[in-house]
Amino acid sequence: MGVEFLKGHGTENDFVVLPDPDGLLDLTEERVRVLCDRQGGLGGDGVLRVIRLDMGPWFMDYRNADGSIAEMCGNGVRVFARYLVDAGLVPRGEFTVSTRGGNRDVVVHDDGTVTVDMGRALVTGTSTATIGGTAFDGVCVDVGNPHLACVTGTPVTDLDLALPPGHDPVAFPHGVNVEFVNVLDDGALRMRVHERGVGETRSCGTGTVAAVASWLYGRGERTGKATVDVPGGQVSVVVDEETSTLTGPAVLVARGELDQAWWDSLGTA
Numbered sequence: 438m439g440v441e442f443l444k445g446h447g448t449e450n451d452f453v454v455l456p457d458p459d460g461l462l463d464l465t466e467e468r469v470r471v472l473c474d475r476q477g478g479l480g481g482d483g484v485l486r487v488i489r490l491d492m493g494p495w496f497m498d499y500r501n502a503d504g505s506i507a508e509m510c511g512n513g514v515r516v517f518a519r520y521l522v523d524a525g526l527v528p529r530g531e532f533t534v535s536t537r538g539g540n541r542d543v544v545v546h547d548d549g550t551v552t553v554d555m556g557r558a559l560v561t562g563t564s565t566a567t568i569g570g571t572a573f574d575g576v577c578v579d580v581g582n583p584h585l586a587c588v589t590g591t592p593v594t595d596l597d598l599a600l601p602p603g604h605d606p607v608a609f610p611h612g613v614n615v616e617f618v619n620v621l622d623d624g625a626l627r628m629r630v631h632e633r634g635v636g637e638t639r640s641c642g643t644g645t646v647a648a649v650a651s652w653l654y655g656r657g658e659r660t661g662k663a664t665v666d667v668p669g670g671q672v673s674v675v676v677d678e679e680t681s682t683l684t685g686p687a688v689l690v691a692r693g694e695l696d697q698a699w700w701d702s703l704g705t706a
């Protein structure tokens with residue numbers, strides 16, 4: 438019997454889901470990197486390991502594609518919730534998911550979308566991102582994980598995000614996710630993102646919350662809502678002074694077993 442996996446995505450931010458209720462898998466950095474490799478493994482922007490806590494909610498052990506650990510993943514929580522409901526581990530409706538960034542309340546809707554209470558989007562200052570020689574003013578936003586969200590008049594479709602944008606290492610000692618945001622209309626944003634530990638992705642849920650908080654900050658406001666178009670689809674975000682919500686799709690596309698010999702051949706801890 439090989440290692441069970443599922444593959445899923447939220448607005449094409451894609452994940453390998455590893456059900457591991459008792460936390461027995463030896464999920465090394467190398468195993469995460471190879472699993473996420475689109476040629477040598479299954480491919481994905483990250484891994485969602487599903488662990489049952491002794492007391493309390495299910496825990497989302499999130500890993501970036503490079504094997505690093507991150508505090509939170511907004512698209513990942515939606516896919517994680519979809520898995521729990523489809524697997525019959527949690528009844529459809531409202532429940533809580535535990536993450537390294539804190540507990541997140543989710544609602545799995547009948548239409549297949551999922552709403553996540555993302556907690557407070559905390560603006561901590563301003564900073565600058567650079568692409569090549571061009572600087573972009575941005576707002577630093579903590580959504581459980583760090584973001585630098587730059588609202589710009591330059592069409593985001595024109596930006597080259599093949600390399601990580603430059604950022605101030607003092608402001609972000611543990612690295613940062615960088616968003617570039619266009620305002621399409623009042624309450625309608627477009628975003629591209631370069632994710633810490635991954636590269637450019639087709640969506641980033643925490644990034645969309647940071648984008649809306651940054652847009653509101655630029656207007657001198659702390660409360661508002663917007664749709665955010667990303668290369669992989671669209672999500673809806675509501676931000677207020679106390680908390681924020683993210684609503685969007687969550688899709689499971691495949692399930693199967695990893696080859697046990699292949700898995701065993703990868704580095705253990």
Ligand SMILES: N[C@@H](CCC[C@H](N)C(=O)O)C(=O)O
Nearest residue numbers: 507510511512582641642643
């Ligand atoms: N794609 C995620 C964010 C994943 C973590 C991020 N790369 C980090 O290192 O903080 C999302 O949907 O929020």
